[in-house]
Amino acid sequence: MMIGLRLFISSAVFAIAIAIAYWLVAHEIVGTFLLGFMACALIFVAGYMIVAESEANLHGDRDDAKVSDGAGELVGTFTTRSPLPIWTALAVTCIGLGLVISPTLAGLGAIAVLVLGAFYIVQSR
Amino acid sequence: MSAAAAPVAAPPRNDLLGWITSTDHKRIGILYLTTSLGYFFIAGALALVIRTQLAHPNATVVSAHAYAQLFTLHGTAMIFLFVAPFALGLANFLIPLQIGAPDMAFPRLNALSYWLFLFGGLVIFAGAATNEGAAATGWTAYAPLSAIKVSTGLGQDMWIIGVFLVSVATILTSINFITTVFIYRAPGMTMWRIPIFTWEMVATSLLVFMAFPALAADLLLLFVDRHLGGHAFDPAHGGNAILWQHLFWFFGHPEVYVMILPYFGVISEIIPVFSRKPIFGYTGLVISAFAIAGLSMGVWAHHMFTTGAVNNPFFSFVSFLIAVPTGVKFFNWIATMWRGSISFQTPMLFSIGFLMNFLLGGITGVMVASPPIDFQAQDSYFVVAHMHYVLGGGSLFAIFAALFFWWPKMFGVKLYEGLGTWCFWLLFVGFNVTFFPMHLLGLEGMPRRVFTYADQGQLPALNMIATLGSYVMLAGVLVFAWNVVASTLKREPVGADPWRANSLEWWTTSPPPEHNFDTLPAIRSERPVFDAHHPDVAARTPR
Amino acid sequence: MPDPYPARVRAKTGYEADVHGQTWPATATTQSSVLASDWLLFTLVGLAVALLVWGLILFAIVRWRRPHGDAGDEYPPQFRDNNALEIAWTVVPLIVVIGLFVYTYRAEADVEAMVPKPDVTIAVNGFRWGWTFAYDGGPTINGAERNPPEMVIPLGETTRIVLTSSDVNHAFWVPDFLFKRDAIPGRTSSFDLRPSKLGTFLGHCAEFCGLDHALMNFSVRVVPPDAYARWRRGASS
Numbered sequence: 001m002m003i004g005l006r007l008f009i010s011s012a013v014f015a016i017a018i019a020i021a022y023w024l025v026a027h028e029i030v031g032t033f034l035l036g037f038m039a040c041a042l043i044f045v046a047g048y049m050i051v052a053e054s055e056a057n058l059h060g061d062r063d064d065a066k067v068s069d070g071a072g073e074l075v076g077t078f079t080t081r082s083p084l085p086i087w088t089a090l091a092v093t094c095i096g097l098g099l100v101i102s103p104t105l106a107g108l109g110a111i112a113v114l115v116l117g118a119f120y121i122v123q124s125r
Numbered sequence: 126m127s128a129a130a131a132p133v134a135a136p137p138r139n140d141l142l143g144w145i146t147s148t149d150h151k152r153i154g155i156l157y158l159t160t161s162l163g164y165f166f167i168a169g170a171l172a173l174v175i176r177t178q179l180a181h182p183n184a185t186v187v188s189a190h191a192y193a194q195l196f197t198l199h200g201t202a203m204i205f206l207f208v209a210p211f212a213l214g215l216a217n218f219l220i221p222l223q224i225g226a227p228d229m230a231f232p233r234l235n236a237l238s239y240w241l242f243l244f245g246g247l248v249i250f251a252g253a254a255t256n257e258g259a260a261a262t263g264w265t266a267y268a269p270l271s272a273i274k275v276s277t278g279l280g281q282d283m284w285i286i287g288v289f290l291v292s293v294a295t296i297l298t299s300i301n302f303i304t305t306v307f308i309y310r311a312p313g314m315t316m317w318r319i320p321i322f323t324w325e326m327v328a329t330s331l332l333v334f335m336a337f338p339a340l341a342a343d344l345l346l347l348f349v350d351r352h353l354g355g356h357a358f359d360p361a362h363g364g365n366a367i368l369w370q371h372l373f374w375f376f377g378h379p380e381v382y383v384m385i386l387p388y389f390g391v392i393s394e395i396i397p398v399f400s401r402k403p404i405f406g407y408t409g410l411v412i413s414a415f416a417i418a419g420l421s422m423g424v425w426a427h428h429m430f431t432t433g434a435v436n437n438p439f440f441s442f443v444s445f446l447i448a449v450p451t452g453v454k455f456f457n458w459i460a461t462m463w464r465g466s467i468s469f470q471t472p473m474l475f476s477i478g479f480l481m482n483f484l485l486g487g488i489t490g491v492m493v494a495s496p497p498i499d500f501q502a503q504d505s506y507f508v509v510a511h512m513h514y515v516l517g518g519g520s521l522f523a524i525f526a527a528l529f530f531w532w533p534k535m536f537g538v539k540l541y542e543g544l545g546t547w548c549f550w551l552l553f554v555g556f557n558v559t560f561f562p563m564h565l566l567g568l569e570g571m572p573r574r575v576f577t578y579a580d581q582g583q584l585p586a587l588n589m590i591a592t593l594g595s596y597v598m599l600a601g602v603l604v605f606a607w608n609v610v611a612s613t614l615k616r617e618p619v620g621a622d623p624w625r626a627n628s629l630e631w632w633t634t635s636p637p638p639e640h641n642f643d644t645l646p647a648i649r650s651e652r653p654v655f656d657a658h659h660p661d662v663a664a665r666t667p668r
Numbered sequence: 669m670p671d672p673y674p675a676r677v678r679a680k681t682g683y684e685a686d687v688h689g690q691t692w693p694a695t696a697t698t699q700s701s702v703l704a705s706d707w708l709l710f711t712l713v714g715l716a717v718a719l720l721v722w723g724l725i726l727f728a729i730v731r732w733r734r735p736h737g738d739a740g741d742e743y744p745p746q747f748r749d750n751n752a753l754e755i756a757w758t759v760v761p762l763i764v765v766i767g768l769f770v771y772t773y774r775a776e777a778d779v780e781a782m783v784p785k786p787d788v789t790i791a792v793n794g795f796r797w798g799w800t801f802a803y804d805g806g807p808t809i810n811g812a813e814r815n816p817p818e819m820v821i822p823l824g825e826t827t828r829i830v831l832t833s834s835d836v837n838h839a840f841w842v843p844d845f846l847f848k849r850d851a852i853p854g855r856t857s858s859f860d861l862r863p864s865k866l867g868t869f870l871g872h873c874a875e876f877c878g879l880d881h882a883l884m885n886f887s888v889r890v891v892p893p894d895a896y897a898r899w900r901r902g903a904s905s
Contacts, residue, residue: 193879267875267876270876270877364854402743402746405747406754433849433850434852445766445768452758453757456757462728465732468734469729480725491710491714491765491768492711496776497702497775497776498710500846503839504875568843570844575882666748667748
């Protein structure tokens, strides 16, 4: 089993255990919910890893792998530059500021985020 | 994706446009480091004004309202905009290099996180330009103090928005880090061979993933209370004032471990190099990182011991337990130095300073984990001393150690050793002179977040000593700034491995090319570069 | 050396007679003797740990420092593991902290113990920026920023404080009692004080509550029971 999966599973088990222990000791609802939701988040990721990544067979996980084993493979497209991140951050900031200063600004920011989102998808193709 | 010839990237632009459109983890890392250091200088300046106001009782350097904004912005900037982002920036630069990857898993998301961080910080500070000034409720913004009826100004809302943006940025970065470390390790770089710094960043990322959403929820609730007719924290309408504290500290306590685990990683990289031995107890260091991370999710209400509203023994017990894995780390670091061959270049000086300072901070931490002690110490200068010993004496010293250690790799020049030694001693002496007296101030009954205090007992003398120490710290920081300027002007180039170090980043050039590596050595341990450069010593190292 | 469980002993024999006179460890209430003992134990354990670990660090960097610079290619024995040692330095600290926890648990129980029928009950209300002390069946003392109110309580008897706030979070802190409790709007929090020393003790608000937080002070004056009775009659009229 991938070590990353083991990490998420053991963290989830710990979270469940401490949520139960907390409820039994303290009978306090807010903390119990927080710990319980934390367990859910970890289970969610562990579940994904079990279902979708169980066939992952990485060179990086083999003790005796030679560096040349990974040569020539196309691992993916790494963008080296893109103007989208700064514009997206600006648009999100406008939404945030707009919520407290001006609804128009928030609206413009929201539209910008949607448009930029489309560009992200196009750029990834 | 076609199987035709792999696309070749155009060479990186070196102008402003190149930097603001870059998705290269190294550039993003450097942007994070520079920006967070900028926020550090601002937050440090605010601290000097605070210390100047507190030098004398009943001083009138600043008004009570200005003072409240000062300590709010100081805490917010140091925590949200400096200590944590500096670690994220360092990790951004190092993680792909340390695991032999060409970049992070999600480069554009990486860049987005940086810009959200920058803009979030600017929004927080922009509050100072509003009618009623910046947020003035402390970095903890307790409800109902932060409710709209009490904190009527726009500054508090700008704080909420800014911190929310920074939180989103941090969560996105943690996802990037975990994915990258899980998926993009070079052949032979098994999880049990990645450097301790990278392991600590995995633990930190897990913590961010579990804790920051609670803060985001808390901020949303506060926003709804303030502007959309909510009453989550308003007891007069069925709300609960303590709810803020539960949600905040559920985030807040893991946040302090987010601010120290990366620096435990930094120390774990530096001590072996300058002791000429491998890191002692690699497995113990990894397990203790996750033990600390896990346990830290269960201690949040030790910040609420004096409310009388939480089960003190539960939180006290788990808080005590955290001392055990932390102690394991300390003993591992000492064992690394034990019977080694130790030299005292600046990174090692700062690492030793870290050990000395953080130990005291850790011990006072165990003290305040005892509720009876906390009944006196909470919200007094004793706790201010504790937090600054772990964050200032600990994280800050590790930050300087990291700067001196990895500066050559990032920029291709070495910072001067002589100036570095001055910087260390000024900071070490200045830090301890500033913050040790605060233990005594707390015991004498000085509360925290006060703009003045009575002229009685030892309060004036101890405060004056602390203020003088802070000016010595300023001198240390100025020496560092001068070191940067002077060494950059002189530009003496360095090779790939100026320190005779261990991990993969020291294999490639200084600074690395955009794609990081032209070649890679065989990876058979957690110090592949050392193994490649010293095969005879590697052969006699136990596996 | 203070007795670790003075409350249990003193329930039979009365309050502490000797007076230290300095701020720490102050023992102005029977609870604060327990608190002071807690402080002392943790300080001593902390000091011992600090001296041990600082000592090990300083010893290592002096004993094994490289004579000059980083020239030369000598590498010392490259050991990296020692299972026995690693187990030892996990188990021993674990035992120490469990011991500290057991002590702390009992000390807290002692400090927070409340009697079934207190001699005096005072409803304390914190507000921006002062305090109101409303004696049960007695006078109400009001205070504000530049007029800190004074709470008068009898020596050797149990005063119950019922604490709340009418606006934001505050905290009722008397450093000489080594004790504070938060005043939170929407809830009351109760605790007992059993003063063991005569005198006037300063109190501060210890939860940031806005502009004049630093000026939100008060005092607690402990007087003999007959003087308290006289004061109460006089203040009520």
